[in-house]
Amino acid sequence: MHTPVAATLTYVYAATPPAPVLDDLLPTLDGVAGSPVGLLLPPGEESGPVAFVISEVPRADWAEDVLRDRFEDLRWLEDTARAHHRVVEALAVRTTVLPLRMATLYEDHAGALRALHEEAQELATRLARLSSRTEYGVKVYVRPAAAPDPPAASAAAAEPAPVSPGKAYLRARRAQHDIREDHYRQAQLAAERIAAVGREYGAARVSHAPQSGPLAESAVGENVLNDAFLVPDGEADAFRAAVHRAGEDLPGIRVEVTGPWAPYSFAASLPDPSSQP
Structure with a gap:
């Protein structure tokens, strides 16, 4: 007998411990596509250690073949990512949350429950590590090396002989290169100090690739460090202050701290849902 295909798929945002606070929060949230x-939760295990936060989404809009085209639509991609992140961030304010990648989809509740059952111990372990900790981003930028000012009139008069435009240009470029190299050395020192701050406050660390390209261009300079730290909540203010101090005496660089964020950099990866039976 042919089993009819369900009209919806199960979209999973995150794993989280079941908690009474979710009873009031979840009904206030709009998920992807306004769902x-x-x-x-597994049947009969309302007090179990892990649950999935989900939405039901139309199969016609979220089937695998449709998504291949949807991911080429930048407007749709941005709207969906924002909706996904809004749900995760709202959860992170109230409880411990383990974000899952955008468009984590299962055929139905039964498929999602199988994945939850198979990964329950690993998810519970990761959630325990994230409990009472929050992610912060730390970036270091190398400031642009401005060309040196032209020599003052008195200094120019003291020159024993006129300097050709070509030689003056080369001197200026050499001085600019030396300044930039000094800024890079300052950035390395800042990175070492920031790593020490993370160790001092017991923060886990993930290093991301520095941001580059036209979208990452900034008036503050080139991004050379782009790290995430998972910081104990009781140490957050002291951690941020210490990171800022790490760059205070280094004029060639800028240190930026962002957050608090949901712990995307420290999230688990479930098996590909398409491989689930």
């Missing part, structure tokens, strides 16, 4: 957000 309601709910909690998925």
